[in-house]
Amino acid sequence: MRISILGGRVIDPAQVLDQVIDIHIEGEHIFGLGACPEGFKADQIIDATGLIVAPGFIDLCCHLRDPGPSYKGNIASEAQAALAGGFTQVCARPDTVPPLDSPAIVRVVRERAELAGKAKVLPVGALTQGLEGQLLSNMSGLQSAGCVAVTNLRQPIQDNLILRRCLEYAATFDLLVMIYPEDSALRGSGYSHEGPLSSQLGLAGIPETAETLAVAQALLLIEQTGVRAHFAHLSTARAVEQIAQAKAQGLPVTADVALSHLLFTDAYLESFDSNFHLEPPLRSEADRLGLLQGLKDGVISAVSSSHLPHEQAAKMAPFSVSEPGMSSLEVVLPQMLILVEKGWLSLSDLVKRLAFAPAQLLGLKSGALWAGYKADLILIDPDAPWVLNEQTSFSAGHNTPFWNQPLKGRVVTCLVDGQVHFNHLTTIKGDD
């Protein structure tokens, strides 16, 4: 199968490219950019006039709920939602049931992902057995089974000696460790940003130091062990400063921020809306601005969806007992486009933060449109108005404040490994 995508505005930060140019695809791979190569005859032509063509997005943290409680979602539903949102590859969190701490379970996830045939799934293995923070997981085996990284998420590691051993062991295999910085003792039973608002609302707070202390501690151990490390979901401006300093000192660490923390603050908790019950908690406006600045400066290299689909009952509860997390794969693009409109980043940066940077830090030959790379790419109509609802959403989780809200900017066509998955230019679910 040969496909030519003609007349689109191609944005590929890897090649420092932002121009109207044609793309040609042969089989699973990109054949070339520019004028139609001699002897190349396309079987299918996609007219991308007026659209943005970009490498498919790569999500660093996504909960596919599989294996696990299927009423919250499964690989088929969430990988389809990923594609709809422009993500051709998604990292799958290890806190499945059972957790991704053995090669066998990782293989199950990969098989289910292949069977579903939607977005490609990149499993992230557990750093410790059962994510219990006590015994090292079979990291080499997890790597061989296809894990792109390991993490203990927010589950506490018993002590610093065990954390040190975990980092050393991961470094043995040059395996990336994703650190979700949080001091579990300082977090205590908290579930909101500790500040004037949580005090007024009587919500148990999580202090800023729960994050900054964990970052400081991890940075020292990263330096000592030489492990490749990535900090996931920063929530405080102070942590951004810490990462900036570490980078300035030459430590090869990276960091991401969850979309929700670029958009919302703890002020949204005033109505006790459980959709804003997130981990880490939404923090102050100063923190949000610090995160945006960090993204602008490149201290934060990637934006992740932190997609956590829930059934309705999980959120139909008083704030403190509702389950944390937001369903967000499908709104990342329209919300990031608003940040572009507001001048926080350029379109090219948007693509960089969602595609090229995640690929780089995961060590993938992906996230770019070089000839010979897998043809994972998306066509974006940045002005298309749409509404997130039962007709347009694929995720099992409707736990988002954007439900039934008007949005602008949509992925209209999506190719994975050179195969057209949907083409809204002709037929789309809920197109009207």
Add this chain to the structure above:
Amino acid sequence: MSSTLNNPAHPRNVQLTADGRLKHFLSINGLSKALLTEILDTAESFANMGGQAVKKVPLLRGKTIVNLFFENSTRTRATFELAAKRLSADVLNLDISTSSTAKGEILMDTLHNIEAMYADMFVVRHNDSGTAHFIASQITPQVAIINAGDGRHAHPTQAMLDMFTIRRHKGAFEGLKVAIVGDILHSRVARSQIRALNILGAAEVRLVAPKTLLPVGIEEMGAKIYTRMESGLKDVDVVIMLRLQKERMSGALLPSEAEFYRLYGLTTQKLAYAHPEAIVMHPGPINRGVEIESAVADGPRSVILQQVGYGIATRMAVMSMAMSGQMQERLQVQ
């Protein structure tokens, strides 16, 4: 686009009707001085009924009020029950113990069941902050919800009966200095009192406690922080003591009961720092010898027992006003 979401700077006040009347009573936050004064004035009209031979008025005749207590309470529930009965309502008391698991589901199922019995008003006490808001906005918007205490968040009827007590004994709020002493961290009563005192125009609200019992940034609600009784009580007109729960006393937040009493317990000697005509209040039940000396609790400056009596009148006021607002809105919908 995010602009179409609820604007957090101006949250929709779910407890008011379109024309600003009370239809739920969830928290003091966002209510006007006029509305709080209306509650106090209405309570005043009910306050003398207790001494009459016939103690009932027919304002809520034919209405069903359900006291839904997910958390134990003797006094609060009793005064709500009496208030409802004096308004001629039918009252159903439900004490529901919640296990730590599936709390949300139990709450929802219970509410839907009771809703199916055509209740007109729920009086809710729950140990999770925001529960009353959650019920009013998500579960049963057509039933009037009265918050009888939710987690650490709010206990607005207690705060209003305290305001009633202060107004009865001090006449007005202007120029008053009020000190709230003790476990502010866990106190929903304190949070509601701070709001009410600020709205009603008190000159100064002081919080007196060790730093482990003071929530971060609480001064932004409109209060001054003191860590010593001598300076905190100096010249105040009202001293409000808070109850210290037994489980808070050992280890994690305080070294011992004895040390707390020595530093923050209200004794005759410490009361002398306050204005000579200062009154002493306590939301009850009191821990004698922990936060307050018996001689003070039972002394001439104490209005602790009067507070209980005023609780009935204040709750009658809130219940009748919320029901009236709710009925008005129902008529408009039809």
